[in-house]
Amino acid sequence: xSELNQQMIEQYxxxxxxxVEANVEEGEWxxxxxxxxxxxGSCPLGKHWAHPPQEIFMMIRAGKREEVLTSDSxxxxxxxxxxxxxxxxxxxxxxxxxxxxxxxKRLGLAPKNQPxxxxxxxxxxxxxxxGRVNELKLGLSLYFMxxxxxxxxxxxxxxxxxxxxxxxxxxxxxxxVGGHAVKDLDGFHKMIRKAQELEDxxxxxxxx
Amino acid sequence: xxxxIATNETILVVGGGISGMTAALEAAETGKQVVLLEKxxxxxxxxxxxxxxxxxxxxxxxxxxxxQRRAKMNPALRILxxxxxxxxEGEPGxxxxxxxxxxxxxxxNCTACGDCERAVxxxxxxxxxxxxxxxxxxxxxxxxxxxxxxxxxxxIIGSEDAEKAKAAxxxxxxxxxxxxxxxxxxxxxxxxxxxxxxxxxxRIQPYGYDRIANVITSVEFExxxxxxxxxxxxxIRPSDGKEARNVAFIQCAGSRDHNHLxxxxxxxxMATLKQTTYVADAWGDDADISVYYIDIRAxxxxxxxxxxxxxTTRARFIKSKVAKIEENKANGNPVLHGVDTEGYHRxxxxxxxxxxxxxxxxxxxxxxxxxxxxxxxxxxxxxxxxNGAIFAAGVASxxxxxxxxxxxxxxxxxxxxxxxxxxxxxxx
Numbered sequence: 309x310s311e312l313n314q315q316m317i318e319q320y321x322x323x324x325x326x327x328v329e330a331n332v333e334e335g336e337w338x339x340x341x342x343x344x345x346x347x348x349g350s351c352p353l354g355k356h357w358a359h360p361p362q363e364i365f366m367m368i369r370a371g372k373r374e375e376v377l378t379s380d381s382x383x384x385x386x387x388x389x390x391x392x393x394x395x396x397x398x399x400x401x402x403x404x405x406x407x408x409x410x411x412x413k414r415l416g417l418a419p420k421n422q423p424x425x426x427x428x429x430x431x432x433x434x435x436x437x438x439g440r441v442n443e444l445k446l447g448l449s450l451y452f453m454x455x456x457x458x459x460x461x462x463x464x465x466x467x468x469x470x471x472x473x474x475x476x477x478x479x480x481x482x483x484x485v486g487g488h489a490v491k492d493l494d495g496f497h498k499m500i501r502k503a504q505e506l507e508d509x510x511x512x513x514x515x516x
Numbered sequence: 517x518x519x520x521i522a523t524n525e526t527i528l529v530v531g532g533g534i535s536g537m538t539a540a541l542e543a544a545e546t547g548k549q550v551v552l553l554e555k556x557x558x559x560x561x562x563x564x565x566x567x568x569x570x571x572x573x574x575x576x577x578x579x580x581x582x583x584q585r586r587a588k589m590n591p592a593l594r595i596l597x598x599x600x601x602x603x604x605e606g607e608p609g610x611x612x613x614x615x616x617x618x619x620x621x622x623x624x625n626c627t628a629c630g631d632c633e634r635a636v637x638x639x640x641x642x643x644x645x646x647x648x649x650x651x652x653x654x655x656x657x658x659x660x661x662x663x664x665x666x667x668x669x670x671x672i673i674g675s676e677d678a679e680k681a682k683a684a685x686x687x688x689x690x691x692x693x694x695x696x697x698x699x700x701x702x703x704x705x706x707x708x709x710x711x712x713x714x715x716x717x718x719r720i721q722p723y724g725y726d727r728i729a730n731v732i733t734s735v736e737f738e739x740x741x742x743x744x745x746x747x748x749x750x751x752i753r754p755s756d757g758k759e760a761r762n763v764a765f766i767q768c769a770g771s772r773d774h775n776h777l778x779x780x781x782x783x784x785x786m787a788t789l790k791q792t793t794y795v796a797d798a799w800g801d802d803a804d805i806s807v808y809y810i811d812i813r814a815x816x817x818x819x820x821x822x823x824x825x826x827x828t829t830r831a832r833f834i835k836s837k838v839a840k841i842e843e844n845k846a847n848g849n850p851v852l853h854g855v856d857t858e859g860y861h862r863x864x865x866x867x868x869x870x871x872x873x874x875x876x877x878x879x880x881x882x883x884x885x886x887x888x889x890x891x892x893x894x895x896x897x898x899x900x901x902x903n904g905a906i907f908a909a910g911v912a913s914x915x916x917x918x919x920x921x922x923x924x925x926x927x928x929x930x931x932x933x934x935x936x937x938x939x940x941x942x943x944x
Contacts, residue, residue, distance in 0.1 A: 343835075344836070345835075345839070345855045345860075346837045346838075346839050346854070348839070348855035349837075350839045354855065355862055360860055362860070396768070396774060396776075
């Protein structure tokens, strides 16, 4: 539990819905859910969710702060967007799930060793370096996500695919040194820094 | 040539369903001259296709008969069937309305003996039964049709069947040279009562209406329950004719959904509650009824009906909007998938037959009005001053049940009477 988490608890107390509205991306949509359940029924990974989206929305309204933020449910979302397409009320459910996950992580409440959370971090770290995803490095970091020995094993298993990709020029081995970047890399970094500043300021203000 | 006497003290009613009939009769019974246009070959509209009304579970044929009798007795009312408005020009108290009348090919001296029907062999989907059965190329649209006059399907004109029908008619009532006609009517006020149509179920892709035989709509189920309907009142499955004892109803099929109709269609909850009684009446203790819903909208006196239905039909109410329907290929059963909201259980439920409680949308699409009217987001006519003396009646104004549509139509008739009275006052 982080200090920020304590601050937020004191700030919002039983008003968890308001906390979500103010701090979670697209959180202001939560109250629009009419509990029809189409999102949950349409989710291809639905049965792996401890709490399907419509239940999460109800839990938020019921003030079940800790259960929601420590849940690994929203980390199950694969961004297939089925729920957004089907939702009769047009709730951006996918974005809300990612918003909740991001907020939970910021508060230090995200479940430890959650594979999607680990992948998301690797993806983000990879992306912000050059403004482009370096697929070779991302692939390698994924292989070694669960330790060195495991990484070697996975790499051996994927060897044929890797060589095939090299042969068909789907993967450039030179990417391992540096790798390609966006045109104005400095500008990109500035932009990300600024966005982070704004986000931090907003959260800090909400934390009182 | 159709003789229609119309002046700027005449009220024109567009649409001869329950709302249009009501508005026309109410206005005509105050002594006003009224012309009633109906696109179909008979009056009564969608109400004539209902088996029973909610909540009294009485038969619409009863009220329809009373209205038809009122229409026959009133010399101030002129009815034109197969008629559609093509243009409207002018201002309150003085409109010129273009009307196109499609050929019926059967004259007024038809006695509805049915000889022409027996003489022809061609068959077409019966619109009255939403295509669940066939009818002949020469036909009486339904047994209570008003006017009680046969119709030749335009698709048989020029064929041998048309000649056979003509030859069979003892009264020389068939006119194969009928080419319809175009009229211009001068009227003082217009009542727009064009009603509704069921939402196109094919557009609700996850429900598979287009690919699963045993997924049907509520309007089709209504025809099926009618003893004079396509199955003789037997509740059977389209795929194999098996008795449908385990029936599921899906509420808000197309309604309250920003992918489909934004509005609540208002009738579907009550229509489903009514239809559960059809299943219970047919199978007694063997009936197995499920209703999938978001919330049951049965207000005021309807709440009593809801309570009564819950008790008598022993229907299960499952709080969940079904996410998708798949077909069990082995037995043709639709399988309903979703997550309920009372415990968040994931289900995959099999039923004999699934009825989509389909939403209602205006029968005239927003971009196809022959006159510019203020419409709301859903295409219903607004009670706006800029519509002049063109007044919506019934479902043309909003999704309404029959009771409220009739009340609304009476109000529209009063508005129209006020306009033509003003005209009469100015001319006196």
